[in-house]
Amino acid sequence: MKLENPFSMKRADFPEPVKALVGELKCLPGVGPRSAERIAVWLLQSPKANAPALAKSLLTAKETIRPCPICGFFATESGCELCEDPARDPMILCVVEQATDVLPLERSGAFRGRYHCLGGKLSPLDRVAPEDLRIPSLLRRIDDAAVEIEVILALGSDVEGEATANYLAELLRGRTCRLTRIAQGLPAGGGLEHADELTLMRAMQGRRSL
Numbered sequence: 582m583k584l585e586n587p588f589s590m591k592r593a594d595f596p597e598p599v600k601a602l603v604g605e606l607k608c609l610p611g612v613g614p615r616s617a618e619r620i621a622v623w624l625l626q627s628p629k630a631n632a633p634a635l636a637k638s639l640l641t642a643k644e645t646i647r648p649c650p651i652c653g654f655f656a657t658e659s660g661c662e663l664c665e666d667p668a669r670d671p672m673i674l675c676v677v678e679q680a681t682d683v684l685p686l687e688r689s690g691a692f693r694g695r696y697h698c699l700g701g702k703l704s705p706l707d708r709v710a711p712e713d714l715r716i717p718s719l720l721r722r723i724d725d726a727a728v729e730i731e732v733i734l735a736l737g738s739d740v741e742g743e744a745t746a747n748y749l750a751e752l753l754r755g756r757t758c759r760l761t762r763i764a765q766g767l768p769a770g771g772g773l774e775h776a777d778e779l780t781l782m783r784a785m786q787g788r789r790s791l
């Protein structure tokens with residue numbers, strides 16, 4: 582009996598539907614090729630996996646969630662939880678980079694005003710220019726307010742966050758609003774010895790009387 586040439590043997594791989602699934606999972610942030618395969622196999626084999634429910638919730642979220650035209654937070658067809666809450670103070674507007682930045686602020690319970698999500702931060706490296714951010718709608722909200730409102734810049738302390746804050750400060754100068762910026766300093770539970778110089782400098786600048 583003549584044996585097949587082992588080098589002409591086709592190497593087996595996942596069937597096409599599994600490859601397609603792995604391909605989609607690989608596109609997810611933080612998921613590499615190996616993790617994508619592991620997740621795909623888990624979805625197919627684990628009794629705990631509920632693939633139809635996952636697919637349904639993904640489709641439903643994708644179809645029903647839109648950025649709120651006013652604040653940019655996640656809104657549903659029935660509206661925006663933030664903009665439509667009459668208990669929120671309309672006199673304070675907190676400007677954040679991303680819609681997801683609203684959540685830690687909300688969880689802190691420190692803020693009960695309204696929000697404006699820019700949808701990013703200025704970054705020449707990533708080709709993010711002012712026209713890519715939700716700045717015109719911010720100016721409109723400030724100009725449309727019947728009274729002078731406080732605009733709090735709650736942007737990141739990285740280079741891009743700084744650049745965005747400086748740009749907005751320049752843009753809002755002369756408009757009827759009171760511009761403030763959240764204090765930056767030491768993280769809770771952290772000692773001085775672990776803080777970098779910039780953090781310490783900002784903590785010192787942001788000091789308040791006791």
Ligand SMILES: [Zn+2]
Nearest residue numbers: 649652661664
């Ligand atoms: Zn909204």
